[in-house]
Amino acid sequence: VDDINRPGQAYAYFLRSPHAHAKVVSIDTSVAEKMPGVKAVKVIDVPGGEIQWAGLELVAVAAETEQQAEDAVRAIKVQYEKLPHFVNEVDRSKAPAAYLRPVNARDVGEPEKAFAEADVVVEGFYGTDVITHCCLEAHGLVTEWTDEKNILAHASSQAVSANGPQLAQAMGLPASSARIKMDHVGGGFGSKFQIDPWGIEMTKVSKQAGGKPIKYFLDRDAELAVAGTRPSFYGNIRVGAKKDGTLTAWESDVWGSGGVGNLGAQQFPYVFTRFPNIRNKYQTVATNVGAQRAWRAPNHPQMAVLTMCAIDDLAAKLGMDPLDLFLKNIELAGARAVTYKDELLKAAEMIEWKKNWRARGEGAPGSTKTVKRGLGLSIHTWQGGPGASDCDVIINPDGTAEVRCGTQDLGVGARTVLNIVVAETFGIPLDWVKVSIGDTRYPVSGGSGGSTTTGGISSSSRRGSVDALGLLFEKVAPTMGVTADKLEAVGGKIQVIGDATKSMTWKQACAKIGVTPITARGKQPGQGTLASAGVGGCQMADVSVDIETGIVKMNKFVAVQDCGLVMDLKTAESQVFGAMIMGVTYALYEEKIMDDHTGRMLNGNMEFYKLAGLRDIGEFKVHMMTGPGYDERGPVGLGEPPTNSPGAAISNAVANAIGVRVSTIPLTPARVLEA
Numbered sequence: 036v037d038d039i040n041r042p043g044q045a046y047a048y049f050l051r052s053p054h055a056h057a058k059v060v061s062i063d064t065s066v067a068e069k070m071p072g073v074k075a076v077k078v079i080d081v082p083g084g085e086i087q088w089a090g091l092e093l094v095a096v097a098a099e100t101e102q103q104a105e106d107a108v109r110a111i112k113v114q115y116e117k118l119p120h121f122v123n124e125v126d127r128s129k130a131p132a133a134y135l136r137p138v139n140a141r142d143v144g145e146p147e148k149a150f151a152e153a154d155v156v157v158e159g160f161y162g163t164d165v166i167t168h169c170c171l172e173a174h175g176l177v178t179e180w181t182d183e184k185n186i187l188a189h190a191s192s193q194a195v196s197a198n199g200p201q202l203a204q205a206m207g208l209p210a211s212s213a214r215i216k217m218d219h220v221g222g223g224f225g226s227k228f229q230i231d232p233w234g235i236e237m238t239k240v241s242k243q244a245g246g247k248p249i250k251y252f253l254d255r256d257a258e259l260a261v262a263g264t265r266p267s268f269y270g271n272i273r274v275g276a277k278k279d280g281t282l283t284a285w286e287s288d289v290w291g292s293g294g295v296g297n298l299g300a301q302q303f304p305y306v307f308t309r310f311p312n313i314r315n316k317y318q319t320v321a322t323n324v325g326a327q328r329a330w331r332a333p334n335h336p337q338m339a340v341l342t343m344c345a346i347d348d349l350a351a352k353l354g355m356d357p358l359d360l361f362l363k364n365i366e367l368a369g370a371r372a373v374t375y376k377d378e379l380l381k382a383a384e385m386i387e388w389k390k391n392w393r394a395r396g397e398g399a400p401g402s403t404k405t406v407k408r409g410l411g412l413s414i415h416t417w418q419g420g421p422g423a424s425d426c427d428v429i430i431n432p433d434g435t436a437e438v439r440c441g442t443q444d445l446g447v448g449a450r451t452v453l454n455i456v457v458a459e460t461f462g463i464p465l466d467w468v469k470v471s472i473g474d475t476r477y478p479v480s481g482g483s484g485g486s487t488t489t490g491g492i493s494s495s496s497r498r499g500s501v502d503a504l505g506l507l508f509e510k511v512a513p514t515m516g517v518t519a520d521k522l523e524a525v526g527g528k529i530q531v532i533g534d535a536t537k538s539m540t541w542k543q544a545c546a547k548i549g550v551t552p553i554t555a556r557g558k559q560p561g562q563g564t565l566a567s568a569g570v571g572g573c574q575m576a577d578v579s580v581d582i583e584t585g586i587v588k589m590n591k592f593v594a595v596q597d598c599g600l601v602m603d604l605k606t607a608e609s610q611v612f613g614a615m616i617m618g619v620t621y622a623l624y625e626e627k628i629m630d631d632h633t634g635r636m637l638n639g640n641m642e643f644y645k646l647a648g649l650r651d652i653g654e655f656k657v658h659m660m661t662g663p664g665y666d667e668r669g670p671v672g673l674g675e676p677p678t679n680s681p682g683a684a685i686s687n688a689v690a691n692a693i694g695v696r697v698s699t700i701p702l703t704p705a706r707v708l709e710a
Contacts, residue, residue: 055634172221419672486672499557618681
């Protein structure tokens with residue numbers, strides 16, 4: 036979207052609060068309004084009258100050039116009344132009482148009795164720090180008024196169909212008055228569902244400037260500060276077991292922060308939900324930091340770290356291979372226990388676990404005096420059911436077809452899936468099908484979140500294709516001397532079922548349509564079940580740790596994942612590879628460092644907000660679970676689940692290598708050396 040430039044467009048820039056908690060006493064924009072090139076200046080109302088995080092938008096400026104807009108922002112004078120702030124929640128005891136939300140508690144069975152009777156108990160502190168969204172393309176849009184009552188916005192979005200009504204409502208217009216267009220987007224990962232305050236204010240400023248197109252994309256420091264975070268999770272965990280490794284008791288006291296928002300849903304223990312005895316408490320700790328947003332499998336990576344690392348520590352105390360401990364207790368994973376068992380065994384084969392694993396601290400083969408090698412594992416889950424989706428499938432008289440859907444392609448292969456479904460239903464080549472997405476003028480389709488897109492759009496496009504094909508059969512059946520229900524489309528032909536000698540080419544059949552194309556609306560939900568929900572996965576990591584520098588090197592990383600029916604193997608594997616890269620990044624590098632004194636983010640740039648590079652990720656291998664038991668389920672969402680295990684698997688591998696647990700991810704060199 037950042038490549039979009041509209042004729043005569045201006046540029047926006049925002050004055051943002053430098054304070055994490057403050058009141059605005061006064062704002063003077065008089066100098067800015069008179070500066071060269073300035074088209075409009077708008078003071079933004081502060082929600083609730085108080086600034087709650089550094090980076091909050093206070094004034095929007097539109098000017099002929101980006102530099103003029105930035106210069107005008109610097110000329111604005113603001114007086115603040117600073118208020119006390121709190122930005123670091125790892126030590127919950129330091130949080131002011133007003134920042135502590137009510138404790139949520141849940142007991143199952145008799146946890147105290149179970150711990151008293153356990154042969155072995157392990158206790159530990161585990162944590163995952165706050166990280167930020169860091170999409171390749173920052174948040175932003177180009178917005179304009181096509182007339183007094185209609186808006187056109189090119190938005191970097193993962194919810195095209197929803198953003199139009201959102202923007203229209205904010206402008207006090209009917210839902211159809213705002214058109215959103217988006218052909219391509221540079222990533223979303225859960226952060227781009229809403230039109231965002233800056234998008235709304237830009238649109239208001241555009242109207243002030245006579246409807247002129249206005250472009251604004253966040254600078255990287257603003258992107259890292261205000262465009263959403265993944266919440267922190269910290270927990271004191273206790274696990275009890277029998278001598279033979281049977282897990283009997285779980286206790287967790289977990290807290291974390293989603294900034295000014297809540298922590299969101301959680302479940303402990305993760306995956307192993309059928310512990311017979313459970314005591315779980317969790318608490319949100321508010322901070323003066325921008326609110327969390329969904330981050331690729333919200334809360335699952337954090338829950339995996341806290342659960343899988345604690346169970347791995349129990350295995351070490353028992354002197355057991357963690358693979359054996361996981362397999363012994365896999366029934367605690369519930370309905371997908373058999374899937375997890377198969378995935379664990381497959382991953383172990385791929386990484387040669389039994390050949391390479393050694394007891395904690397001994398060092399796997401290849402270890403030296405200063406570089407220790409280790410292996411670790413984790414399992415994970417996700418629901419990923421099909422999202423709501425409508426689409427139109429069109430058959431043209433010239434034999435081409437088109438599918439129109441108000442969905443979006445964040446890189447998950449939405450275009451590929453739609454193309455495959457329609458082409459295979461019609462029995463025609465892929466290049467005979469045009470895929471049109473990313474426009475609110477197309478049928479409404481849900482946002483790309485929760486790994487719901489593929490299940491939703493494949494179902495709606497399949498139903499639409501089948502219905503459109505049925506209408507074509509009705510057109511040609513009389514010519515072929517049969518009823519429509521006796522026909523099939525295969526290999527570029529329409530033929531009598533099972534009899535290729537009674538056929539006509541696809542294009543000959545389409546020529547009988549007449550001048551008006553056939554159009555059928557496909558819907559999800561719809562008749563029958565074409566997709567399902569619920570998957571499992573397993574990942575194993577092989578790392579080397581330099582105990583003199585604390586640097587962790589990825590040697591090999593394997594993932595075994597199910598997603599029901601694989602629509603396209605290449606795009607499916609690519610989803611897993613991408614998740615593994617993000618996983619290595621959040622396990623070893625990413626952290627949002629907040630300064631207690633100023634309340635600001637200290638590493639808001641790409642020099643100090645670390646991401647993994649090509650040399651950092653090691654060798655990846657992916658295996659998709661397919662065949663009986665999987666394919667008949669239809670497609671299940673895949674984008675999120677393989678993001679869940681990397682932190683836990685890599686943390687466990689590091690602990691196996693060096694003999695001690697590094698309690699909190701990211702596993703930075705400083706933390707490894709300290710451990």
